[in-house]
Amino acid sequence: MTTTALRVHDLRVTAASPDGPSYPVDGVSLHVGQGEILGIAGESGSGKSLTLKAILGLLPPGLTATGTLQLASGDGELAPYQSHQVRGAGVGMVFQEPMTALNPTMRAGDLVALAARLHGRLSRRASRHRAVELLRQVGVPDAERRAKAWPHQLSGGLRQRVMIAAALAAQPRVLLCDEPTTALDVTVQHQILRLLRWLADEHGTGMIFVSHDLPVIAQLCDRIAVMYAGRFVETGYTRDVLTHPRHPYTAALLRAAPSVDQRGEQLAGISGQPPDARAFPAGCRFRPRCPLARDDCAHAPYEIQPVAAEHGSACIHHADLEVRTA
């Protein structure tokens, strides 16, 4: 049992609009242990990025968050936090798009050095040394020279590493990674994943790793939360969830994913579109696309029920699902 580094309870993101509020993130609860990697999987638009941004208080204007956010302090006690106080040293973030997330008018090394200085009380010189050191640590070749490069002179993989190095400069207890490898080619992707795993194992950094790529999550994450229409629909250890899915949405995602313990099976897309946050269906939100939907699904209350040890599903018919997949 690891100590919890970050706990989020009942997080809700409200988007105000003239037609009334909508809730693109609607009651998300999660916890991440030290050295643990929690994967969040879900289709585009399910609210993954907003969840991470809300945890760091970085929601765009017009969006507000409610809920309880707690972070472990030095002695391991969880305490509620103000997001602006924990950014950097408490919670760091690696953004989805390496192309836009680096300041185009700041040299790679300067960004890392700035992050180091913000949290380490270092001199200018020392922070520059530290920056090169960190760049080397995250696998930037020829770090001395690359530190002087502008972002546009770097490849996508290098930019992502620069961003990771900057996030690490503050030595965060928890690192939020928003699809850090989606924009990269497969080889670079593997290198970054190894780097993240190493960070969790060696530095005890807790991580949330967002991706819609189930094989990547299967490879990297200890636990997984499957997100649909602003809510988690299934949570548990990655192995359990991916081998014995207890929610039709997880099962559908698995069928749509190439090779996660399901080699040789026909790939099948999920029919229909995920719903818009302004028009979530009542009851189970997956019902309109669910092959197993019944009448009572339209009135199903939202609740993650335990289906096995450390394994929860929001499907009221999860028991039947077990029979079908078994």
Added chain:
Amino acid sequence: MSGRFLFVGKRLILAVPLLLGVVLLVFLLLQITPGDPARQIVGLRASEADVAQVRDQLGLDDSVFSQYARYLGGVVQGDLGFSYKSRQPVADMVAARLPVSGWLVISGLVVSLMITIPLGVWAAIQRDRAGDHITRGVSLLGIAMPSFWVGLMLILLVALPTGWFPVGGFGDTFGQRLNAIVLPAVTLGIAMAPIQIRSLRASIIRCLGSDYVAAGRALGASGFLLVRRFVLRNAASSMVTLAAVQTSFLLFTMVVLETTFGLPGLGQGMVMAAVQRDLPAVQGYTLVFALTVVLVYLLADVVNAVLDPRVEIRG
């Protein structure tokens, strides 16, 4: 780095045909003006023989092409012809007035930036809150007040009661000039700042919404540090371009200000030359204005190239 020098070099080379075009237009100014320049020089009562002699002196009977070639040759060597009125070389007249206007424009720009940068940043950070509304009100006031009125008010309310500033004329020493330019510069700054503030506010707001600023925040940067390291340099390029455009439209304001404050600058010279129908002088001033505009745009390009490391891929 070399890419950026290449970019600047390209811009310089591109400026050459532009400059030739400017000289051609200014040259044509004399050609299309009705009346005989020689007659204007010698006066209405002079004989036809005198007129013919002057025409011959000036080469006015040569072909337009050879006249243009001669004019261009003169311009390149700094010879802008002679004034019809004072018989002085136009180049000397321009040279005497250029520093005055140069001081005015540069110090006006400096003052406007001193107003714009804090207010623009404040308005953007305070977006739709008090600071933003206050800034908008102040800007509107600035736009609503004509420059000559602001200038007069500064003379009446500041220069006369305190006696700190001259109410007319320029000086010879650096100190005198600085002193003489304060109020005109403030007036010019007030005239230029409102539009700059709007532009800066908009581009800062655009930057604040960007991923890289969110990433900067995620690292723990906030407040002034965030603006300085992640926003200002990115927001600057539209400001530089705007300042260049504003400078190129300054002619009218310059005439007003130089008249209000009795500054012997180019604007005043241009008006006098026009009133006296002193065509070579008008040509000379026009040429200097046009060259200044070309140079200011060139300078803006260079500054932007320095500010934005990506320029080398665009250039």
